[in-house]
Amino acid sequence: MSYDRRDLLRLMGAAGAASFLPGASLALGRAPTDRRLIIIFQRGAQDGLQALVPYSDPFYYRYRPGIAIPKPGTANGALDLDGRFGLHPALTEFHKLWQAGDLAPIPAIASRYRERSHFDGQNLIENGSGTPFGANDGFLNRALQGFDDADARLGMAFGYTVPLALRGEAGVRSWSPSTFPEADGDFLMRLADSYRDDPVFAQAIEEGIAPMEGMADLSQREKRQAVRAQTMAPAAQAAADALSTADGPRIALIESNGWDTHNAITGRLNRLFADLDQAMGILRTGMADVWDDTLIITMSEFGRTARENGSAGTDHGTGGVSFVAGGAVEGGKIHGGWTGLGEGALYEDRDVAPVNSLESLLKAAIGPHMGLPMTYLDMVVLPDSDAIGPMKGLLG
Amino acid sequence: MTSKDAFIAAHRFGLGPRPGDLARLQRDPRAWVTAQIRREQEIPTALRQFTGSRERLEAITGAADAEKGAQKMSGRIAREVAVPELTEQFSERIRSEQPFTERMVAFWGNHFSVGRQKGYNRSIASAYATEAIRPHIFGNFSDLLFAAETHPAMLIYLDNILSVGPNSPFGKRRKRDINENLAREILELHTLGVDGGYTQKDVEALAAILTGWAIPNQRYARQSARLEKNLNREVEERFGPGSFFFLLHEPGAKTLLGKIYQEGGSAEFRQVTEDLTRHPSTAHFIATKLVRHFVADNPPEDDVARIAKVFRDTEGDLAEVTQAVVGLDNVWADPLPKAKSPQDFVVACLRALGREDIATLALNGVLMQMGQQPLAAPSPQGWPDTAEAWVAPGSLMRRIEFARELATKVGNRLAPDVFLNWTLGDVASDETRGLVRGAPSGEEAIAFILASREFQRR
Numbered sequence: 001m002s003y004d005r006r007d008l009l010r011l012m013g014a015a016g017a018a019s020f021l022p023g024a025s026l027a028l029g030r031a032p033t034d035r036r037l038i039i040i041f042q043r044g045a046q047d048g049l050q051a052l053v054p055y056s057d058p059f060y061y062r063y064r065p066g067i068a069i070p071k072p073g074t075a076n077g078a079l080d081l082d083g084r085f086g087l088h089p090a091l092t093e094f095h096k097l098w099q100a101g102d103l104a105p106i107p108a109i110a111s112r113y114r115e116r117s118h119f120d121g122q123n124l125i126e127n128g129s130g131t132p133f134g135a136n137d138g139f140l141n142r143a144l145q146g147f148d149d150a151d152a153r154l155g156m157a158f159g160y161t162v163p164l165a166l167r168g169e170a171g172v173r174s175w176s177p178s179t180f181p182e183a184d185g186d187f188l189m190r191l192a193d194s195y196r197d198d199p200v201f202a203q204a205i206e207e208g209i210a211p212m213e214g215m216a217d218l219s220q221r222e223k224r225q226a227v228r229a230q231t232m233a234p235a236a237q238a239a240a241d242a243l244s245t246a247d248g249p250r251i252a253l254i255e256s257n258g259w260d261t262h263n264a265i266t267g268r269l270n271r272l273f274a275d276l277d278q279a280m281g282i283l284r285t286g287m288a289d290v291w292d293d294t295l296i297i298t299m300s301e302f303g304r305t306a307r308e309n310g311s312a313g314t315d316h317g318t319g320g321v322s323f324v325a326g327g328a329v330e331g332g333k334i335h336g337g338w339t340g341l342g343e344g345a346l347y348e349d350r351d352v353a354p355v356n357s358l359e360s361l362l363k364a365a366i367g368p369h370m371g372l373p374m375t376y377l378d379m380v381v382l383p384d385s386d387a388i389g390p391m392k393g394l395l396g
Numbered sequence: 397m398t399s400k401d402a403f404i405a406a407h408r409f410g411l412g413p414r415p416g417d418l419a420r421l422q423r424d425p426r427a428w429v430t431a432q433i434r435r436e437q438e439i440p441t442a443l444r445q446f447t448g449s450r451e452r453l454e455a456i457t458g459a460a461d462a463e464k465g466a467q468k469m470s471g472r473i474a475r476e477v478a479v480p481e482l483t484e485q486f487s488e489r490i491r492s493e494q495p496f497t498e499r500m501v502a503f504w505g506n507h508f509s510v511g512r513q514k515g516y517n518r519s520i521a522s523a524y525a526t527e528a529i530r531p532h533i534f535g536n537f538s539d540l541l542f543a544a545e546t547h548p549a550m551l552i553y554l555d556n557i558l559s560v561g562p563n564s565p566f567g568k569r570r571k572r573d574i575n576e577n578l579a580r581e582i583l584e585l586h587t588l589g590v591d592g593g594y595t596q597k598d599v600e601a602l603a604a605i606l607t608g609w610a611i612p613n614q615r616y617a618r619q620s621a622r623l624e625k626n627l628n629r630e631v632e633e634r635f636g637p638g639s640f641f642f643l644l645h646e647p648g649a650k651t652l653l654g655k656i657y658q659e660g661g662s663a664e665f666r667q668v669t670e671d672l673t674r675h676p677s678t679a680h681f682i683a684t685k686l687v688r689h690f691v692a693d694n695p696p697e698d699d700v701a702r703i704a705k706v707f708r709d710t711e712g713d714l715a716e717v718t719q720a721v722v723g724l725d726n727v728w729a730d731p732l733p734k735a736k737s738p739q740d741f742v743v744a745c746l747r748a749l750g751r752e753d754i755a756t757l758a759l760n761g762v763l764m765q766m767g768q769q770p771l772a773a774p775s776p777q778g779w780p781d782t783a784e785a786w787v788a789p790g791s792l793m794r795r796i797e798f799a800r801e802l803a804t805k806v807g808n809r810l811a812p813d814v815f816l817n818w819t820l821g822d823v824a825s826d827e828t829r830g831l832v833r834g835a836p837s838g839e840e841a842i843a844f845i846l847a848s849r850e851f852q853r854r
Binding site for chain 1 (some may be wrong): 550570573576801836844852
């Protein structure tokens, strides 16, 4: 089966695809960078104050009498970090990374968006322009175009569709679990040929058949499990497999849904954080060989209100929390500023203030970490952002 | 009259031709479409066999006082009623002889998107299209808007059942507050659009107006007997499957989009639906979505302006508006501007093969892997409506694999050249004709037709 698919790639003459041929990577040159960047996009607006708990701030418990995470050392209490902040108790893998110096939590972080619509908030971040409908392609795709060999499909989406952040001129790969029998190579080759005058279909089929070594070997039973489970774990495993190969992708986005916790937040976040934590553990183990080159960022379109609402949940807010993990991060300490939750500290008297900049974090990741020049970032990847510099001290 | 028009009628307006349809449509494709625009919509027989969402909710909330009993009943109804109902709806789309009607039910159901992942929606969201959407697809927009927003599935999905006026009788005793979620989405996603000219203050005012719209609840019912005696007033007002409880409603005048709404209980939101329907931003927003669905992913401005004008002039008469869409020249220009969504694609494949009997197979798993499970849109925005969103590498591979697999079940019983004419007619490209001619087996020829770019577009 995979022999047919390689034949197909050869016939299609896709330059990038050729680098997937086993043993060909030396002859054709490796990927233009060894660095890896994985973004876990938590759609729906993660409640940062439940993820990174400011347990030393009395206002936290005053605002959230029904839902606050108890202090470290008590039942279901936070996992202590530095005497001020703790992690949600389900984030045990994150806590191990912290102890190993491989986790940098960033509180009070927000993009340039200051309204409270999920769709606009996600759009603005994903198109990178600073306005909700400012561009039709994604900032990660434009970053990919900055590498010498943008045709190598250095980008990869893990989810059922390619998100806006990765859409654009640079070809990207995508992964989603499937229980269908694969169509054979001859069939796909003929079909791809008939799509040639339709750019949307031609590009999609070309990228769809780029073989992913390792993933094609999943048994039918494993595939069914992955499809049914609806957790991030299979995507995390696939991402770890793909990104740890020498000629695999270098920038990936993993979709994570369900963070819009307007009600019954406690049980829902217990599940969501446990799932996120498991995915992080899988990435840590699966990427052990390339860990020092790896940066993993969790991010969400915005944060949530500081106070709980009348339904044991929280509503759309501003400042949220990102975690940065990997061997490439200066971990074991809280990064960025924190102005607390007290009187006057809240944004519009309701949200965590946007003290730290998400764009600044992304600039550090795509610039110094991935190796693209800052002028390219300011002009192309995140236009109109020259006033925002890359986050300092983040990289080890 | 060319076969291209028949293709457009069958694939763009319908849900794909069933055997023989293209030949039948050929005589007058436009008339075939417009004959389906009928203000009074009958519920198809097969969809009438299921209990209404009000009965289901009463069974759930009346099951037991304990939350556990309600959850158990909700799960049972989900399995025994909601899942068969979804399957039957899918079958209806496959066998329907009014496929344009079915498309519009899906279009408006997606515009007023609800999900079945949340709370009791697993038991009742499947009834939403039949109860709130279908009766109004060619009626007045304000009726559709009212029915959609006050349906229990929407009230659950966007948290209005949790929203309580802080100065309402219930709110004062229980220290409960307002939830803005439904109000925000009504303005941003259902009527004015995000740039439609509203502010946070308008969201707050609409949220206050919406307090009181909730689902049947034993607790209110117990209070109502007592209160009704004291207040000499009915506690629950019923509007179709939805209910209004003044006990939860924030009292007082509210100012929305510059207009003052005096305290009027349930009448406030009814009035709001009419005012929002007359707002020019709503006309423009709805016109844009319709033109995107029927003309092109990037809707031409002239077409949007024309449809918006009809919407304004008729104050949201959807029969007139839809008629105007069918009358756009651009609709009939290009046969293949749009990509079928995964649901459209699967339905079209099964219609082409005349196989509504495998609807359950199609529902389970297949649509999830293509990224479009019924009633599971990723956000209240609903499913996207562009080729770029749907023709992604992963989901395209799933479509191709589905087509290939489906052909193994039927391929040898069909003559490929006949099947090509049934499904694509004159729109079939030379490339696709070549593929079919050169196919190593009849089975693969059928798979090529289903997986062709023409069949995947509309």
